[in-house]
Amino acid sequence: LAIGIALPGMLILGGCGAAKTGGSEKGGIQERTIKAGIGLNEDHPEGQGLKRFKELVEKKSGGKMKVQNFYSATLGDDQKMTEALQGGLQEVTIPSTSPLVGMIKEYGIFDFPFVFNTEEEAYSVLDGKVGQELLKKLPEHKLVGLGYWENGFRNLTNSKHPVKTADDFKGLKIRTMQNEVHLDAFKKLGANPTPMAFSEVFTALESKTVDGQENPLATIKSSKYDEVQPYLSMTKHVYTPFVFLVSKQFWDKLSKEEQKIMRDAAQEAGKYQRDLNRKENEKALEDLKKAGMKVNEVSDAEKEKMKEIVKPVTDKYAKKFGQDLVDEMMSEVEKARKK
Numbered sequence: 445l446a447i448g449i450a451l452p453g454m455l456i457l458g459g460c461g462a463a464k465t466g467g468s469e470k471g472g473i474q475e476r477t478i479k480a481g482i483g484l485n486e487d488h489p490e491g492q493g494l495k496r497f498k499e500l501v502e503k504k505s506g507g508k509m510k511v512q513n514f515y516s517a518t519l520g521d522d523q524k525m526t527e528a529l530q531g532g533l534q535e536v537t538i539p540s541t542s543p544l545v546g547m548i549k550e551y552g553i554f555d556f557p558f559v560f561n562t563e564e565e566a567y568s569v570l571d572g573k574v575g576q577e578l579l580k581k582l583p584e585h586k587l588v589g590l591g592y593w594e595n596g597f598r599n600l601t602n603s604k605h606p607v608k609t610a611d612d613f614k615g616l617k618i619r620t621m622q623n624e625v626h627l628d629a630f631k632k633l634g635a636n637p638t639p640m641a642f643s644e645v646f647t648a649l650e651s652k653t654v655d656g657q658e659n660p661l662a663t664i665k666s667s668k669y670d671e672v673q674p675y676l677s678m679t680k681h682v683y684t685p686f687v688f689l690v691s692k693q694f695w696d697k698l699s700k701e702e703q704k705i706m707r708d709a710a711q712e713a714g715k716y717q718r719d720l721n722r723k724e725n726e727k728a729l730e731d732l733k734k735a736g737m738k739v740n741e742v743s744d745a746e747k748e749k750m751k752e753i754v755k756p757v758t759d760k761y762a763k764k765f766g767q768d769l770v771d772e773m774m775s776e777v778e779k780a781r782k783k
């Protein structure tokens with residue numbers, strides 16, 4: 445009788461993506477529900493990419509694997525969702541790598557300012573040896589990484605004045621991600637950085653708790669920061685990626701076939717997401733200008749100055765994260781530059 449009672453319960457759990465029976469030995473495709481959450485909204489290229497992921501998984505599995513998408517941090521911020529994956533309470537999230545640095549310090553190399561000039565340079569590092577080596581560090585933290593999507597080059601917005609020179613950062617209260625490299629770099633520039641979860645940023649800008657924030661154009665537009673931030677400065681100071689994470693507890697229950705469906709869908713949707721993101725960044729610039737934001741470029745000479753000012757920060761963290769890894773990243777960038 446006990447078994448008779450336990451079995452239906454287990455089947456229901458299986459449907460929630462938490463099958464207790466080792467699906468990996470069984471092979472085939474089972475009924476699964478995959479809860480996927482992100483911090484950005486549905487309009488953002490990340491939201492559109494997640495939609496594509498859902499369509500692909502459902503199609504490839506003949507409708508057996510269902511993906512439920514949650515946007516705008518309704519399941520929590522990047523850190524909270526990552527913890528939910530580790531605890532087996534959520535199956536998928538696609539955070540910035542920056543807030544993961546407390547867990548895997550090496551991810552901090554992607555927070556170094558002014559490393560990449562183009563998206564292609566970033567792709568060559570992320571999809572090459574360095575990026576793949578870092579994905580291998582995830583399973584010991586109960587996570588599986590299926591590749592990198594694009595957040596992109598970050599630009600500064602604020603409510604005080606245009607930022608054209610390194611000096612213009614002085615005294616600005618800037619929201620940053622929860623990441624020590626970002627914090628130290630902005631401090632070096634004379635700004636007053638405040639770490640904060642993404643979901644709190646709009647309100648903090650609106651209430652003037654902070655003067656500014658920095659994010660890629662697609663985020664500035666989709667999060668409507670133009671309504672509360674008059675100045676947009678094209679600092680392009682850092683490229684930050686997204687990493688596609690799956691709960692290892694969930695992953696280990698999947699059959700090889702199911703794992704392949706997830707992997708292929710994350711990669712296909714990721715390619716679509718990166719293309720869309722680049723297009724959206726271009727379009728967003730025009731839209732933000734039309735919406736009345738005062739946009740200024742930052743000269744290469746000023747960017748060089750900013751890079752020089754933050755060099756002690758990158759030198760310090762290169763030692764902490766591993767000089768060899770940083771050198772490998774830089775040599776990959778050099779190679780991509782010659783192509």
Ligand code: KDG
Nearest residue numbers: 482483484522539540621642
């Ligand atoms: O979905 C991702 C977002 O939660 C976040 O990572 C966006 O770049 C971001 C930020 O500034 O927090």
